[in-house]
Amino acid sequence: MADVLTETVLPEDLKRFEKIYHEQLYKNDVTPKAQFEYAWCLVRSKYPADIQKGIVLLEELYKTHEEGHRDYLYYLAIGTARLKEYSKALNYVRSFLAIEPGNQQVITLQQTIKKKMEKEGLVGMAMAGGVVLAVGAIVGVGMAIAHKVKS
Amino acid sequence: MSAGPYNYSYIFKYIIIGDMGVGKSCLLHQFTEKKFMADCPHTIGVEFGTRIIEVSGQKIKLQIWDTAGQERFRAVTRSYYRGAAGALMVYDITRRSTYNHLSSWLTDTRNLTNPSTVIFLIGNKCDLDAQRDVTYEEASKFAEENGLMFVEASAKTGDNVEEAFLETAKKIYQSIQDGRLDLNAAESGVQHKPSQPGRNNLSNDQQGNKDNCAC
Numbered sequence A: 001m002a003d004v005l006t007e008t009v010l011p012e013d014l015k016r017f018e019k020i021y022h023e024q025l026y027k028n029d030v031t032p033k034a035q036f037e038y039a040w041c042l043v044r045s046k047y048p049a050d051i052q053k054g055i056v057l058l059e060e061l062y063k064t065h066e067e068g069h070r071d072y073l074y075y076l077a078i079g080t081a082r083l084k085e086y087s088k089a090l091n092y093v094r095s096f097l098a099i100e101p102g103n104q105q106v107i108t109l110q111q112t113i114k115k116k117m118e119k120e121g122l123v124g125m126a127m128a129g130g131v132v133l134a135v136g137a138i139v140g141v142g143m144a145i146a147h148k149v150k151s
Numbered sequence B: 001m002s003a004g005p006y007n008y009s010y011i012f013k014y015i016i017i018g019d020m021g022v023g024k025s026c027l028l029h030q031f032t033e034k035k036f037m038a039d040c041p042h043t044i045g046v047e048f049g050t051r052i053i054e055v056s057g058q059k060i061k062l063q064i065w066d067t068a069g070q071e072r073f074r075a076v077t078r079s080y081y082r083g084a085a086g087a088l089m090v091y092d093i094t095r096r097s098t099y100n101h102l103s104s105w106l107t108d109t110r111n112l113t114n115p116s117t118v119i120f121l122i123g124n125k126c127d128l129d130a131q132r133d134v135t136y137e138e139a140s141k142f143a144e145e146n147g148l149m150f151v152e153a154s155a156k157t158g159d160n161v162e163e164a165f166l167e168t169a170k171k172i173y174q175s176i177q178d179g180r181l182d183l184n185a186a187e188s189g190v191q192h193k194p195s196q197p198g199r200n201n202l203s204n205d206q207q208g209n210k211d212n213c214a215c
């Protein structure tokens, strides 16, 4: 079975883009293109450590290179989903759809992630996680208000 | 898909390639969901779709990789060419430049796939005949010279869309039958999934249409 969450990069492809990236890194002149290509291969690796590295590179790009935002969000969602960090993945998908509602490619990704969660019996857990987050957020707001009142 | 034995006997891998904006993603969605997206956003990297079809009484699952045509994606999308059994190469009949770039797409495809890969040329947007910029005859001659199958199609009206995907599958299936395509080769783009005898036909009819989009 192959889909966007299960297909993997060939080691030789990963090596090729890794080499370009490292050459640029050595010269202290990394282009967003080289970093993105390397990260795109990393998040499709079968090794979680590679995927994690890819996510770090994409997060960095997301902060520094506005032009590619939609690309970075999309592959951040894929990377985190592959690491089974499903709430994070769905958050990336949601941020994307907030900017571009109705993007079929991203809606499909959302469905693929949810199907994978269902298969792993994780839907309930993610929802529980969501509740904890929400409670955390409310407590956070409460604390902020309390803080304001005090000062 | 979780229902035990496969309800198809083969998997064929396809790629869809061609310049940005020629209608690759619309062709995919027309084929997998029978709908047209009037304003389809640019594809990010690669998009994936599946559909189960039937050729000579065999159920075949098509795994289709739709690539982004933008230059900044091209280096990495090349790695998706490997192991494709079918390649749909698309241009836009209303934009000559997309036709002129075909030889470069063809070179890439030939270099990165194997000799048995079936390449199907699609002249898309044939509903816009009034704005035509490439004649049928010219493209047809190009296809013949390069040994490609060819149709003009419209992702908007659906004209010839089924045909392009199905004819490609038929040709691949023929290659398997003739022994020109080696199922055991690592990068043939075809996987054989022997289904359980007896159960096969039963589940086929019941599930055939449900799995239009297993995404």
Ligand SMILES: Nc1nc2c(ncn2[C@@H]2O[C@H](COP(=O)(O)OP(=O)(O)O)[C@@H](O)[C@H]2O)c(=O)[nH]1
Pocket: B018, B019, B020, B021, B022, B023, B024, B025, B026, B027, B037, B038, B039, B040, B041, B042, B043, B069, B124, B125, B126, B127, B128, B153, B154, B155, B156, B157
């Ligand atoms: N009239 C017409 N427009 C089409 C057809 N196919 C695609 N389009 C439009 O062409 C644009 C680009 O299509 P898209 O599928 O995103 O192209 P891609 O970049 O090759 O994937 C979109 O605005 C589509 O609505 C077609 O057959 N006829």
Ligand SMILES: [Mg+2]
Pocket: B024, B025, B026, B042, B043, B066, B067, B068, B069
């Ligand atoms: Mg597209």
